[in-house]
């Protein structure tokens with residue numbers, strides 16, 4: 001197996017008596033978009049900060065692209081970071097500030113880098129705007145532009161779309177999707193629908209501990225569960241449960257049917273077709289079918 005982009009081995013981090021991260025082990029492969037999920041105080045930002053090298057673990061080991069991230073200069077030029085509460089310095093205009101940062105990072109062609117990055121986050125028109133005159137969402141986009149400059153192989157984004165309007169959030173998600181497969185991106189977000197759409201895999205943290213990690217397909221049980229949105233008609237659950245492969249069926253409200261199946265012995269497409277066929281024969285009208293649970297539902301079960 002090739003070397004992972006990031007590996008945490010039994011990592012803990014304390015702040016005095018407070019254990020913020022507790023014995024977490026996880027592996028993030030190169031080219032993945034990887035989500036860090038968890039309720040407030042779960043340890044996402046602390047984990048993030050250890051991946052960036054801003055914090056050292058109290059116990060265990062963090063390896064990022066083969067090095068210890070907290071070692072001086074270890075990740076220079078290889079890492080772009082959007083911290084949770086990025087604050088831009090006052091007294092600067094956006095473009096010159098980005099050029100200054102590009103120079104500090106040793107990038108060739110700082111102006112081109114700054115312009116391209118600002119364009120990616122849809123903010124080129126703010127080139128000459130004072131940082132103090134930016135709205136919260138605009139400031140965040142400038143910080144994101146900084147994280148993307150120089151196309152680093154690893155990008156860590158803490159709450160990248162929080163505080164952004166829907167159109168800009170969509171654009172930022174597109175920027176992240178464009179990096180998929182080419183660079184490794186770690187995203188922390190409370191927007192689980194967004195993470196479900198963006199990520200290949202994710203880790204769910206709760207009170208400092210790793211609750212579950214895996215591909216989004218595994219986390220949402222895509223190989224063992226599906227949902228049917230029903231317009232109208234009477235659903236007889238025992239009849240569905242008697243169909244080959246189906247292990248359980250339940251209704252959420254009147255219009256959402258959840259079906260679990262034995263994904264090892266049966267192909268999803270066969271069980272889905274069988275269930276949908278049976279429903280249609282029984283006169284049930286269907287609005288849609290989707291595989292797996294919602295990620296949100298899974299996280300609520302686990303945390």
Ligand SMILES: Nc1ncnc2c1ncn2[C@@H]1O[C@H](COP(=O)(O)OP(=O)(O)OP(=O)(O)O)[C@@H](O)[C@H]1O
Pocket residue numbers: 015018019020038039040041042043044045046047
């Ligand atoms: N510098 C610190 N000193 C003391 N306690 C801290 C410090 N940083 C974090 N903590 C505590 O560690 C725990 C994990 O915090 P962390 O910020 O990593 O959580 P989070 O998952 O990012 O939360 P949120 O979703 O609210 O941003 C919390 O209980 C927090 O109060």
